Amino acid sequence: MKIKRRPLMIMIVMLCIATTLSAMTAEQIMREADERQTYDSSRSSGQFKIKDRFGTKVSTFDAWSKGADESLIEFTSVAERGQKVLRTEDSIYLYYPDAEELIRMQGSALRQGMLGSDISYEDMTGGKDRLSQYDIVLEEDSELVFGRDCHVLTLTAKTRSVPYPKEIVWIDKENFIVMRAEYYTKSGRLLKEMETLSVGTLSGIEVATETRISDKMKTDTETIMILDELEVNIRIDDDLFSLDELSW
Amino acid sequence: MKFLITFAFKNLTRYKRRTLITAGAIAVGIMMYIFIDAMLMGAEYESVRNLKWYETASARILNDEYWENRQQLPLDLSISDPDKIIDRLDENGIIATKRISIGGDLILSSQEFGEDGNLPVTVTAIDPSTDNEVFHYADTLIEGRFLEQDEDAALIGSWFAEDIGAKIGSWVTVLARGNGGFYEAIDLEIVGILNCPNPNVNRTLLMIPFDTADYYLAMDGAATEINIKLSDLADVDAELPAIQELLNGDDLTVMSWTAMARDYLALAEAKRGGTGMILFLIFIIAAVGISNTMLMAIFERVRELGMMRSLGMSDAKIRIAFMLEAAGIGLLGSIMGVILGIVADFFIINVGIDFSFIMRDMDIGYRIQGIFRGAWNPGTIVIAFFAGILISTLVAYLPTNRALKMDIPSCLRHQ
Numbered sequence: 300m301k302i303k304r305r306p307l308m309i310m311i312v313m314l315c316i317a318t319t320l321s322a323m324t325a326e327q328i329m330r331e332a333d334e335r336q337t338y339d340s341s342r343s344s345g346q347f348k349i350k351d352r353f354g355t356k357v358s359t360f361d362a363w364s365k366g367a368d369e370s371l372i373e374f375t376s377v378a379e380r381g382q383k384v385l386r387t388e389d390s391i392y393l394y395y396p397d398a399e400e401l402i403r404m405q406g407s408a409l410r411q412g413m414l415g416s417d418i419s420y421e422d423m424t425g426g427k428d429r430l431s432q433y434d435i436v437l438e439e440d441s442e443l444v445f446g447r448d449c450h451v452l453t454l455t456a457k458t459r460s461v462p463y464p465k466e467i468v469w470i471d472k473e474n475f476i477v478m479r480a481e482y483y484t485k486s487g488r489l490l491k492e493m494e495t496l497s498v499g500t501l502s503g504i505e506v507a508t509e510t511r512i513s514d515k516m517k518t519d520t521e522t523i524m525i526l527d528e529l530e531v532n533i534r535i536d537d538d539l540f541s542l543d544e545l546s547w
Numbered sequence: 548m549k550f551l552i553t554f555a556f557k558n559l560t561r562y563k564r565r566t567l568i569t570a571g572a573i574a575v576g577i578m579m580y581i582f583i584d585a586m587l588m589g590a591e592y593e594s595v596r597n598l599k600w601y602e603t604a605s606a607r608i609l610n611d612e613y614w615e616n617r618q619q620l621p622l623d624l625s626i627s628d629p630d631k632i633i634d635r636l637d638e639n640g641i642i643a644t645k646r647i648s649i650g651g652d653l654i655l656s657s658q659e660f661g662e663d664g665n666l667p668v669t670v671t672a673i674d675p676s677t678d679n680e681v682f683h684y685a686d687t688l689i690e691g692r693f694l695e696q697d698e699d700a701a702l703i704g705s706w707f708a709e710d711i712g713a714k715i716g717s718w719v720t721v722l723a724r725g726n727g728g729f730y731e732a733i734d735l736e737i738v739g740i741l742n743c744p745n746p747n748v749n750r751t752l753l754m755i756p757f758d759t760a761d762y763y764l765a766m767d768g769a770a771t772e773i774n775i776k777l778s779d780l781a782d783v784d785a786e787l788p789a790i791q792e793l794l795n796g797d798d799l800t801v802m803s804w805t806a807m808a809r810d811y812l813a814l815a816e817a818k819r820g821g822t823g824m825i826l827f828l829i830f831i832i833a834a835v836g837i838s839n840t841m842l843m844a845i846f847e848r849v850r851e852l853g854m855m856r857s858l859g860m861s862d863a864k865i866r867i868a869f870m871l872e873a874a875g876i877g878l879l880g881s882i883m884g885v886i887l888g889i890v891a892d893f894f895i896i897n898v899g900i901d902f903s904f905i906m907r908d909m910d911i912g913y914r915i916q917g918i919f920r921g922a923w924n925p926g927t928i929v930i931a932f933f934a935g936i937l938i939s940t941l942v943a944y945l946p947t948n949r950a951l952k953m954d955i956p957s958c959l960r961h962q
Contacts, residue, residue: 405619456729458727459725459726459727459728459729459765460727460728460729461728461729462724462728462729462730463729463730464729464730484722484729484730484731484732485725485729485730485731485763485765486731486732486733486763488732490722490730490732516652516654516665516720516722516732517663517665518657518663519663
């Protein structure tokens with residue numbers, strides 16, 4: 300009799316362990332997603348397709364990053380060639396080569412769209428450490444977004460210092476890529492929406508290669524960001540993220 | 548001397564037409580001088596008044612760090628308990644009101660305005676119960692009603708309303724950053740349109756109740772500024788130390804309107820230099836006119852001058868006689884000019900000239916919406932009066948001198 304019961308017990312115990320393992324908490328999901336978006340260092344290139352009622356403008360860029368706080372974008376398309384955006388731990392600087400001018404972005408200027416896009420400078424400064432800034436609740440454990448099974452998390456700001464007091468994010472259960480995100484004002488007005496249109500593998504890493512961002516306070520506008528190349532964990536000189544280097 | 552004065556007077560009456568024409572030229576020059584001076588002085592006076600009534604008040608209390616960061620309109624550099632400060636000022640007989648200045652985007656929807664759009668705005672949150680004790684916005688209401696406490700409503704400048712097509716009952720959305728940095732969207736109904744005489748304000752004015760801003764932007768009762776009204780005759784700079792004394796220990800500072808409007812005052816100073824140049828040119832034109840007519844008056848009388856010399860009258864006496872005659876013309880011209888100038892001043896002071904067709908789309912620095920009104924300046928009238936006489940007298944010197952250098956036969960043969 301004992302011999303007959305053993306496989307059944309083992310199966311029940313294994314099922315319990317599997318269920319426990321698969322039932323990740325909201326914090327664990329968020330941590331996993333944040334960690335997968337952050338590399339020790341990276342170099343990438345891609346393009347912004349900025350659509351408005353006057354048409355579509357394409358701007359290409361090269362970008363470098365180190366950790367979660369430092370990044371540099373240099374535009375390479377003809378109209379913006381040489382323009383740079385530097386993000387350090389607490390500031391954003393713009394460099395315009397024609398004017399040889401360095402500008403520190405502050406206050407309401409941070410809400411301006413980068414190159415007139417739907418991505419604001421503020422969005423660039425947004426830290427990836429959402430765990431410490433938001434209370435996170437798992438709203439739905441399974442919802443399909445573009446055919447991908449996603450966790451649905453609601454993030455409610457713990458402090459007033461984050462730009463979006465409420466976010467709803469859809470995170471792919473398999474690769475922890477944010478497939479969709481909605482950003483709200485304090486009173487619950489939808490401000491921005493982000494959708495991952497395609498996922499690809501670059502340098503062996505699964506990443507969102509095409510993302511659409513739209514400012515819901517404007518009509519007929521959207522920005523599509525396409526990632527063409529990505530290298531991670533490469534050697535990057537610290538000076539690259541200095542102000543001296545920015546205007547060099 | 549009496550003979551010379553009588554002689555000069557007789558000459559003036561003998562050549563009535565010439566005297567009147569020359570005096571007329573002087574009068575026109577003096578009138579223009581008085582008129583333009585009054586107009587520019589009025590513009591400056593009204594600009595300062597509109598600046599204090601609609602922008603700066605007499606003085607303003609701010610957080611110590613606010614002024615140097617004012618371009619960012621920071622909500623965190625605020626006055627945490629403005630009511631306590633206002634009560635303290637009130638106990639000392641000083642009228643004050645609290646405000647919040649908010650930077651944001653005005654979102655316009657196609658349903659209300661025919662087209663979607665957004666533009667940057669500065670929203671001023673006012674305390675409707677006390678704001679009109681310091682500022683004068685209630686007097687400028689041309690449509691709708693004034694704000695009430697704690698309502699999702701806004702007042703808008705009439706030019707701003709025209710530009711965006713807003714009417715009473717229109718709804719707009721302001722997207723702003725709350726205290727700390729979060730985004731908030733506030734839907735507001737336009738309940739009143741103000742025609743503010745200060746064009747800088749009328750182009751951009753958007754006002755909401757203090758309590759509304761306090762609630763949506765999580766200000767916790769804080770204000771970014773407390774505005775103070777002092778008597779128009781008060782020496783604001785002299786009053787500041789006493790007000791600062793009341794603020795000690797609160798990390799607050801009080802600034803006079805002159806410190807806040809430094810840019811305008813520098814511009815006004817530059818304009819004053821330009822204005823002085825314009826007036827100088829008007830004076831030069833008048834002086835050239837006077838000297839020209841005096842020159843003609845003297846040269847057409849060279850033969851008469853030669854005859855006087857041949858009869859034995861000394862050159863000095865002849866020179867004095869001609870200069871007295873010129874002074875007489877100057878006196879007549881100055882009297883006429885001052886009378887005309889005062890009449891013109893009455894017009895510019897009481898009626899004014901409407902420049903709104905220029906001011907509507909152009910910022911020339913003056914805080915005047917359209918009608919330029921003048922101000923009395925007795926000092927200028929007195930100066931113009933005596934300058935008219937003096938210039939006329941002096942400009943007669945050169946042609947007289949030149950005629951006196953000719954020999955007597957040449958004078959007598961002069962055509």
